[in-house]
Amino acid sequence: MCTISLLALTACTLLPYTLAAPAHDNYQKSLEAPNKNPDDAFDLEPTANFAFAGITTFAQLPQSQCVTESGPVDDILVLGFPFDTATSYRTGTRFGPNTIRQGSRAASLACSGHYNHRQSINPFVQNISVVDCGDLPISPFDNSLAFARMEEWFKRLLWREVKSADGRGVKSLKIGRVHPQIVSLGGDHSISLPILRALNTVYGKVSAIHIDAHIDTWSPKVFAGAEAESKQAEFADGTPYYWAGMEGLLTSKNVHAGIRSTSDMLKRDGVWAITDKIRAVVPHDEPVYVSLDVDSLDPAFAPGTAGPASGGWTPREIIQIIIDGLKGLNIVGVDVVEVLPSYDNAEITGIAAAEFTIEVS
Numbered sequence: 001m002c003t004i005s006l007l008a009l010t011a012c013t014l015l016p017y018t019l020a021a022p023a024h025d026n027y028q029k030s031l032e033a034p035n036k037n038p039d040d041a042f043d044l045e046p047t048a049n050f051a052f053a054g055i056t057t058f059a060q061l062p063q064s065q066c067v068t069e070s071g072p073v074d075d076i077l078v079l080g081f082p083f084d085t086a087t088s089y090r091t092g093t094r095f096g097p098n099t100i101r102q103g104s105r106a107a108s109l110a111c112s113g114h115y116n117h118r119q120s121i122n123p124f125v126q127n128i129s130v131v132d133c134g135d136l137p138i139s140p141f142d143n144s145l146a147f148a149r150m151e152e153w154f155k156r157l158l159w160r161e162v163k164s165a166d167g168r169g170v171k172s173l174k175i176g177r178v179h180p181q182i183v184s185l186g187g188d189h190s191i192s193l194p195i196l197r198a199l200n201t202v203y204g205k206v207s208a209i210h211i212d213a214h215i216d217t218w219s220p221k222v223f224a225g226a227e228a229e230s231k232q233a234e235f236a237d238g239t240p241y242y243w244a245g246m247e248g249l250l251t252s253k254n255v256h257a258g259i260r261s262t263s264d265m266l267k268r269d270g271v272w273a274i275t276d277k278i279r280a281v282v283p284h285d286e287p288v289y290v291s292l293d294v295d296s297l298d299p300a301f302a303p304g305t306a307g308p309a310s311g312g313w314t315p316r317e318i319i320q321i322i323i324d325g326l327k328g329l330n331i332v333g334v335d336v337v338e339v340l341p342s343y344d345n346a347e348i349t350g351i352a353a354a355e356f357t358i359e360v361s
């Protein structure tokens with residue numbers, strides 16, 4: 001009988017082949033290739049397993065020294081922000097960009113060489129050029145210097161001419177020319193502020209879709225303390241959207257999603273109610289910025305993050321919200337932040353963050 005154990009099942013399944021198959025059939029090729037001319041080279045055509053070969057860039061994209069080179073840039077630029085000195089709790093998100101890159105190795109394989117089955121597109125071959133620009137050089141010693149430099153680097157990339165003749169980047173109605181779309185990998189969440197300051201020079205006010213466990217609009221007087229006696233202490237991972245609002249970088253049509261106090265809405269009304277709400281608030285034809293903090297996930301799905309909060313979403317829910325909630329919006333910039341590898345067992349958070357980055361880009 002073949003139902004007693006897996007071992008017995010395997011033995012019974014293999015037995016007929018063992019008896020019926022000729023000694024040298026073509027069912028599987030042997031690495032030794034005994035009938036092959038020994039002078040022939042091995043077949044070295046790329047296979048699916050090549051996802052795990054070579055140097056790690058995001059989704060195995062070509063790497064470009066965008067920051068130091070001059071001339072036109074590609075349509076979409078993946079850019080790392082190894083910065084975590086504005087973190088209020090766990091430190092170490094400066095290593096987040098490379099964790100997301102590592103997580104993307106499996107993601108690119110799952111997408112069959114970048115083909116995205118969920119959205120039925122291959123974002124990397126649709127006449128759009130995408131490169132991994134590596135990480136920005138950011139000071140870990142002086143946050144005011146770091147913020148100024150993040151803004152300036154971002155601005156310089158944003159204002160570079162786009163390579164493709166038909167301008168597949170993001171068109172600014174305000175400026176009337178095409179700019180690259182920059183996908184930022186964090187880093188703690190404070191990086192959103194210099195990015196939004198830089199985007200403001202091209203797009204003016206943008207509407208933010210901020211997906212996070214926390215509001216990140218804390219009053220600096222509360223977050224840093226009323227007696228902080230340091231202006232710089234008011235710029236932290238819990239205050240970027242407070243400052244973005246106060247500095248006039250945002251429209252009045254913004255969304256927080258994933259905040260723990262709204263988890264009941266997901267349970268009560270489901271993912272579709274949240275996507276409907278996002279689409280009802282955010283304008284469809286005006287510039288939108290998407291900021292995705294991985295702590296919006298439950299710590300079960302994102303142990304590697306700086307500010308974990310229980311009772312969060314699943315990756316499946318966030319992916320669905322990205323696909324259906326953001327469809328057709330005029331997205332001018334994206335960040336995926338707060339990945340912290342030292343707490344990230346089995347690359348759980350890095351893989352989820354990579355998947356989000358692919359879906360949202």
Ligand SMILES: [Mn+2]
Pocket residue numbers: 189212213214216237293338
């Ligand atoms: Mn956050």
